[in-house]
Amino acid sequence: MSKIDTMSVNAIRILSADGVQKANSGHPGLPLGAAAMAYELWAKHMKHNPANPKWPNRDRFVLSGGHGSMLLYSLLHLFGYGLTKEDLEQFRQDGSLTPGHPEYGHTVGVEATTGPLGAGMAMAVGMAMAEAHLAAKFNKEGYPVVDHYTYVLGGDGCMMEGITSEAMSLAGTLGLGKLIVLYDSNKISIEGDTDIAFTEDVKKRFEAYGFQTLVVEDGNNLEEIGAAIEAAKADLTRPSMITIKTKIGYGSPKEGMASAHGEPLGADNIKALRENLGWPSDTPFEVPEEVYENYKSIAKKNAQIEEEWNKLFESYCKEYPEMKKLWDQYHDENAAKHLIDNEEFWAYDDKADATRNLSGQVINRIKDHLPNFIGGSADLAPSTKTLMKDEESFSKDNYGGRNLHFGVRELAMAGIGNGMALHGGLRPYVSTFFVFSDYVKPMARLSALMEMPLTYVLTHDSIGVGEDGPTHEPIEQLAMLRAMPNFTVYRPADATETIAAWYYAITSTKTPTALVLSRQNLPQLAGSSKEALKGAYIISDSKKEVPDAIIIASGSEVQLGLGAQEELLKEGIDVRVVSMPSMDVFEQQSEEYKESILPKNVRARVAVEALSYFGWGRYVGLDGTTIAMNSFGASAPANVLFEKFGFTVDNVVKAVKSVL
Known part of the structure; x- marks a missing residue:
């Protein structure tokens, strides 16, 4: 490993440890152990351009172990994605661009919100499936306009979660050759050595899924890591899983210890980390200019890769104008x-x-x-x-x-x-x-x-x-x-x-x-309309300016409300029936609209829904009532169950009378 590579890897470690220490909160263990693999990937194998973080043909990187977010923030800072030193200093602080776990749309360069372990693994599979589908739709001979990899980095916790098994089983079945899993294998979880609960051979498990499996014995050996990544990229018939054996908290006195996982190292241990790594500065967050220059030169090369793709895409659009039109349609979020x-x-x-x-x-x-x-x-x-x-x-x-x-x-x-x-x-x-x-x-x-x-x-x-x-x-x-x-x-x-x-x-x-x-058949209702796009609307109104009562229902129970309205009218009780297919959308409407549908001066209200009561209180108030479920269901034909649990026109009629 060259001196500049060593310093560039250690810069990730120092910035990550300093960020956690200043916040007095966070997870330094993963960044210290995985810094070498992250640097090798981002610096030498991954297509990405900090100057244009959203260019379509970039490689995707997902940090599934989102607790190690300072690893990602340090990379984004060093490569010039716009995160400043001050942003790193504000790690885990209110309103900062460096929250405790990476958040998509909040921090430039974060491809997915991660934190729940294993979630990033599944999302990476989805990204690889999207790449494969779009490549099949758009690529032409000589024009691989969709041609990129998806990398996901996760540790033992991600491998224990069931979602990883589900997702990777499907990935292997689908032969997603551009999906590459980097397994940060340090054999430590919060409670201690993973052997207390996790002794399976993960490599064999992934082999059974249909993955190419590779092993890097020394998680600090850039050449070994790089060779494994290239071997993974070369096999386009299978997804690849690279087990990279690391030491959690590498370089610190807490190396290999569970306590390195989720708590600051402490001032003395930070000092020892700097000494062990031969770091030239004792000042927190200080990185030598030569390290920044190294990262800038790498970013410049990556910008050239995007420029080459831009030229390719421009030629593609000229030769296949119909595909350019299709491309624009695919990427138009307002197309519908x-x-x-x-x-x-x-x-x-x-x-x-x-x-x-x-x-x-x-x-x-x-x-x-x-x-x-x-x-x-x-x-x-x-x-x-x-x-x-x-x-x-x-x-x-x-x-x-x-x-x-x-x-x-x-x-x-x-x-x-x-x-x-x-x-x-x-x-x-x-x-x-x-x-x-x-x-x-x-x-x-x-x-x-x-x-x-x-x-x-x-x-x-x-x-x-x-x-x-x-x-x-x-x-x-x-x-x-x-x-x-x-x-x-x-x-x-x-x-x-x-x-x-x-x-x-x-x-x-x-x-x-x-x-x-619904599973069961429902009638087509005469009063239904596009007003459903407002979340709730009057499907059948009272003839009175102020209705005697309001029946509110959703789904299969709207017909019960309409039936009750007919029966009540025979007795001189004139009610309004409101269909409420979406509480969420209704709440987004203006106060004027909501008042026009559910006027405050009509307190006699009945809500009908064959699910839980919970949530209807805000619409029926203290004077209204709800016909809903307060127990589990039963095994019987649907019509029997609706009558058994009170979802009938007669019961709605009784409920309305009870609130008048």
Whole structure:
């Protein structure tokens, strides 16, 4: 290792340790141990240009072990991505660009929000799938305009998490040859030596997945690391996993100790680290100018790589103008907005149908308008109705397919969907039964946090599931998803509302959307309209200027509200019926609009929804009531269950009378 390489690696270590020490909070162990592999990758093998962090053909790097964020921040600073020394000094402080775990969209150069271990592994698989798909769609002979690798760095914790097994099993099945996993193997977790809970042969596990597996015995040997990376890049038929054996907290007195993982080293240990590394300065955050010059020269070479790609892409666009037009369509986040006035898109058959079936019809309309629309389910497409007709399946032999098959891997599916959305150029959706949103939730939360407009198609939405019983009947899941910030939930009542929900989802640019859909058939409702795009609207109004009461419902229960309205009118009670497919969207409307739908002077209110009560209090108030579930479901035909649990017109009528 040359002197300048040694100093450049140690600069990462010193800056990382200083950042954690100044914050008096953080994780110095990973950056100290993994600095050499990170430097070797970023400096000598990875295509990236700090001057244009978003150029489309850059290699992607995901730090799955997001607790080691100072490693990434140090790299971004040294390579000139815009993070200043002052930013490093503000590590983990309010409003800084260097939060405790990397946040996509907050810090330039961060490709994914990581922290929950294993999440970055799944997102990297999604990025590699996106690259493979776009390459299949756009590359022409002599014009590899989509040709880059995805690298993901994770440690023992990532390897223990189940999401990694799910995602990497699929990656191997798909033969994603441009996915390279760097395994920071230091055999330490928070509680001590990993042998207390983790003794399997990870290399053999990845071999079983179908990976090329490589081992670097000395995590500080740049030549050995570099040779392994090049071997990984050379095998385009299989993804690769490189086990790199490191020492957590390398160079400090805490080297190899669990205490190096998640606490500052301490002033004395920082001083010893500097001495052990032969660092020339005792001043925190001070890096010799020659080290900065080295990083600048590397960045300059990378800028030339992008310039070469720009010339290639310019020639490509001239030779294939139709592909340039398609490229622009793929990368236009507003491409679907024209559908608002498309009569064919909004058309529907008047027969009763399940909203999952109606959603399937909409999916097959969208795919003809959005060529970058891609998605699938966790082995449930026949049930969730998410298969695109006349489209091929994405597979090892056909990366151009638009139908994705995730297998029974809900958690990884959502993480992979995030990765595909993060990559850019695609509009992905994922799907499973609504009750299994419990498996999906951690990655859905990351969708919301990253502002990724991934669409979640969640079917079999209530006790209407019927005979499968309480294990498959969601109760609390709707409240769970509604509680999440920056996450939109739609539970449509019929065809028009289902189309509106899909329109909202595919035109969203900053918010993920869940479409919660019925298994059972629902009637097409006379009063439903595009007003569903406002989250709630009057589907059938009272004839009085001030209605006697308001019935609020979503999904399959809207019809109950309408039936109750008819029965009540016979008794001289005139009520308004409000369909509320999305609380989230309704809350975004103006106060004037919300008042026009739910006027404060009408306190007699009844909410009806065949899921948990939780969340309806803000709409029915202290004087209203809710017909909802306060228990798990049961195994019986759906019509039996709706009557058993009180979801009938008669019960809604009684509830309205009780609040008058």
